[in-house]
Amino acid sequence: DTGVSQNPRHKITKRGQNVTFRCDPISEHNRLYWYRQTLGQGPEFLTYFQNEAQLEKSRLLSDRFSAERPKGSFSTLEIQRTEQGDSAMYLCASSLKVQSQGETQYFGPGTRLLVL
Amino acid sequence: AQSVTQPDIHITVSEGASLELRCNYSYGATPYLFWYVQSPGQGLQLLLKYFSGDTLVQGIKGFEAEFKRSQSSFNLRKPSVHWSDAAEYFCAVGPRGGGNKLTFGTGTQLKVEL
Numbered sequence: 001d002t003g004v005s006q007n008p009r010h011k012i013t014k015r016g017q018n019v020t021f022r023c024d025p026i027s028e029h030n031r032l033y034w035y036r037q038t039l040g041q042g043p044e045f046l047t048y049f050q051n052e053a054q055l056e057k058s059r060l061l062s063d064r065f066s067a068e069r070p071k072g073s074f075s076t077l078e079i080q081r082t083e084q085g086d087s088a089m090y091l092c093a094s095s096l097k098v099q100s101q102g103e104t105q106y107f108g109p110g111t112r113l114l115v116l
Numbered sequence: 117a118q119s120v121t122q123p124d125i126h127i128t129v130s131e132g133a134s135l136e137l138r139c140n141y142s143y144g145a146t147p148y149l150f151w152y153v154q155s156p157g158q159g160l161q162l163l164l165k166y167f168s169g170d171t172l173v174q175g176i177k178g179f180e181a182e183f184k185r186s187q188s189s190f191n192l193r194k195p196s197v198h199w200s201d202a203a204e205y206f207c208a209v210g211p212r213g214g215g216n217k218l219t220f221g222t223g224t225q226l227k228v229e230l
Contacts, residue, residue, distance in 0.1 A: 040222070
């Protein structure tokens, strides 16, 4: 059973640089979520996809952030012109949404970003 | 707006003692309810969930949680804590319809004394 995987696990970058993270969901899952977790806090929702369609974006997701899920499988999260405030753990989760049934999200190990 | 409150930031228990972690939520309707556990530097692992039916739910690693609608609570319990249970625990809620973005509490850090 392969779970959700994320790459890289750690990323150190300089302020102003662009970074991209990848998430590979559990293979049959149709929904994919991105969350951000800062130190001492719970994860906060950023965006989610159903198949390849991006259905919701949080107000936390500024115009420097973009996410894609081009073929309804893996997803990428890009941050342009990184700022020190972007330093956080970025978590990906996937789920299988079946109509009229409850939905459970399974999380990956996260990508820890440090912006210097 | 929905919110989740975990009033205890840190809890320390002795190995073998019982544990209860508190979770209260504010939501328009009864949400889906979850408990996740996170070890340092790791992602979140699902412990248990409540969708409907029996309000006492069993999870992995000997954990259980009870949904109390009248108190808007979903407290996590374990009768006998093991040293390996030391981690951070998050309560989360999600809507019953539409997108299922989760709203998390701020977490409770559990320390286990040997």
